[in-house]
Amino acid sequence: MMEEFDRKTDGGKKVTIDLIMLSSFNRAGGGRETWAYNFLPRLLQEKAEVSLYIYGLKNNDEADHSSAFCSYFADSSRRRLSVKIFNAAKSRLPRVFLMVGCLLRSPPRANGVADELRISLGVGSVIELAMILLFRNFRTQRRVLWLRGIYLHEKAPRIPFFLEALARKIEISILSKAHVILANGDDIAEHYRALGLEVTVIKNGVDLARWQMPPPTLKAPIKVAFVGRLSKVKGIEEFFRSIELVRARDEASNFEFHIVGDGEYASRAVELAKLGHLKYHGAKPNDEIAEFLRNIDVCVALTFSSSTLGGGGTSNALMEQMAAGKIIIAWDNPHFRQLVEEDIAYLVGQGRCDELADTLVRICGERDVALAKALGGVEVIKRYSFQAQVDRFADIILAEH
Template sequence: MTAKTHNNPVIEKKLIFVINSTFPSYSGGIENWLYNILKSIPEGYTVRILSIKKTNAQPFYDIPLNSKISVKQIVTLRSKKYYELLNKFPFRLIMFVEQIYWIIKATYKLVLDDSEIIVALHSIPTIIPCIIAKGMNRNKKVICSVRGVVGDDYLSMSKYFLAKIYMILEKFFLTKADKVLANGWDTKKYLLNIGIDSTVSPNGVDYKKFSKNYSVFNENSNHIRMLIEKQKGGAKLLVHVATLRGKIKGIEDVIYLASRIKKESQYLNEFYILFVGKGNSRPYKQIAEKLGVLNQCIFLGEIKKVERILHISDIVVCLFRGGGTSQAVIESMAAGKPIITWDTLFYSQIIQNNIHGLLIEKNNFSDMVKAIDKILSNHSLTHKLSKNAQKKAEWFDWTQVRKRLFNEINHV
C-alpha cells in the first residue's frame, strides 16, 4: 500500500500494462479500455505501458504523458509498413514468427523493468512474457485481464487446431498469475469452466459524453448531413458499431438482416444501416450488392466521435459475437437508444429483455425484423427501453470501472 506521512515522501507503486498491439497508434476494444483507465491514475501509482512501436504512425489516442505515465515500445516486424503484406502468406506464418520475437523482447524488457505489478491485457500471447519475468523475479506480481475467449478468431475461421493450442497455453499460464480479471460475466463463466477463478472488471463508458443530447451534428460530413435530411423525410437510421473483420463481428449478418428488412418489414419503407468501424469495406459492399441492399448499407469507417452517430440513430443493432461486456452496447445504452440483439449470454449479461432492449432468438432474422417494426411503431416502448438502458449504463461509467479496477490491483 502507498505510505504517506508528514515526515516521509509518498512511496509509489510501480505498475506496467503490457499490451500486444501498436498502442497508442492502433484503436480497438482493449486499447480503448486502456486509454480510459489512463485518464485518471489514483494517487500512489506510477504507470508504464509496454507496447509495439509503429513506424511513422500518428497516435490515435492522446495519452496524457507525464511524471505518472510513460510508454515503452518494442520494435518488431509489426512495426514495419510491409507487415500486413507479409502476413498474407499461408498459415499466417509471419504472424507466429513476429509473436515469438515479441515474447522474447517483451520478456527482456519486463525483467529489467522495476515495476512491482505487471498487468497483462489479454491472455495469449500477452501473459507469456509476464509470467516468465515473474519466474525470474519473484517480487513481481502478475494480473491478467482476460478479454474474452482466446482463440475465438480461429474458431470463427474453423481453425480448431490452432484454437485448441491457444486454449491449452492460456490455461497453463493463467494458473501462474496472481490474479485473473474477466472482462464480463460470460468470460468469467468460460474461465470457471477451465478451472480458473476470476473477478469481473468490465468495459466502461464516458456516461456524461454519451448521455448528452447532441441537437446539432457538427461534423464536416456531407454524407451524414444527407442521411439526416432523409431521416427528416421519414427514413430510419439503424447503426451497427464494430470493426469490419471476420464472422465474429457480425457484419455479414447485419447485411443479410438489411435484405430481410427490405422484403419483410411492415413499417420501414426507407432505411439505412450505418456501419461504424475501421476495416476494408470492399468485400462487404460486394455482399450487399449481391443481396440488393448496397444503397441501404452505408460504411462510415472509423469515427472518433461515435456518440454523435449514435444520437442521430433510431435503433442500434448488435449482431457481433465475442466475449465480455461489449463497449459498443454500453455506449448505445448510455446514449439512450433502443437496442436489438441476439439472446445470448454475451448480451443478456448486460441487457434484460424488454427492459433495457429486445433480445431475439439467435439467427431468427424474421423475429428480428418484427422486433424492429415493434420498436419503431411503439413510442412508449422505445421510451421505456431507452430510459432503462441509460439508467443501467451509469453503473459502467469509467470513474466507477477505474475505481473498482485499482481496488483489485491494491489487493493483489
C-alpha cells in the same frame, strides 16, 4: 531508451505497473483501446503513488500513436508515465513473436527499489501473460492478467480440431501462473472458472457525461446503425441479410442503414453502399462516435456467443449506445444478457435475421414503447463508470498482498 521520471509521490507505498498489451494503442482500434484511453489516465490521476510503463506494438507501416495516447493523460500524470510502442518488422510471423523480439532487443527496465509494489499487468489474453513469463523482470513481479476475451474461442477457426484439447491444456497451464486473473465480463469469468481458475470480474466502464444526448426522434427514415468490427463473429453477415429482408418489405422507405467499422467485410459494405442499400462510414475513432450517434435512432448488437464462440465480456460499444439513449436490438445470448433484459432492449434469437427485420418494423408501430426501453437503458448503465472501475481495480490489485 525509456524516459526516466520523478518517482516522488504524495505518500503511500510506491506502485510500479508494467503493462503489456499487444496493441498499437490506436484510438480507433477497438474495445481494449477504448479502455486504455479512459481507464489508464484516470488511474494515474486518482492514484498519485502509481507509475506506469506501457509496452505495445505497431505494424511497420502504421502511424505511431504514442503521442496521441499520452495526450489523454493529465500533465501532472505524465511524469509517472512511459510509453514504448515497438515498430514491428515486416514478417509473416505472428505479432506476438515480433513483440517478443522487440522486447529482447530493448529489455524491460530494471526492477525498482525494495519499498515498491511491482506489478506486471497483461491486458488481453493468455498471450500477454506468456510474454510476462518470458522476461525475468516481469516474471518476478506480481503477475496480473486482465482478460478481455476467451482466446481459444477467438482463434477457433484457425486451430485444427485434433489440437484443441492440447491448446486448451497449454492455455490453462499458462493462466495458472498468474497471481490474479481479472475479466471484463461474467461470460469470460464463468468460462475460465469452469476450467478450475479463480477469476474476478471488473466490468467495463463508460463516461456517462460524454455520451449524454437528446433521445432518438424516430422520424422517418429511422436510422439504424451497426458499430464495430466487420467480422463474422460480430454478426455483420446477419446485418447485411437483415437489410435485404427489410428492403423487400413495404416499410423499406422507413429505414436508413449505417455501418461504422473496419474488417474483413469492409469491401462488402462498400459494395452495398454503392448500390444505395446503406451508408458506410469506415472506421471512426471513439472520440467521433458520440457525435455520429446523435443522428442515430436504433443500434444493433450482434456479437455471437456460444460454448465455442464469443466471450467478449461487457461490450464497450453497447454500453456507450445505452448511455447515449439509443434503442437497442441485440441477440438474446449470455454475452448481451450481462447488460440488457427485455424491459430495456429488443432481444431476438441469435442469428435470426427474420426476427431482426421484424423487430425493426415493429419499432415503427410502437415508438413510445421503444423510447421507454431506451430510457430504461440509460438508467441501467448509470451503474457503470470508469471511476467505479478504477476504485475496484485499486481495491483488488493495488492493495498490499
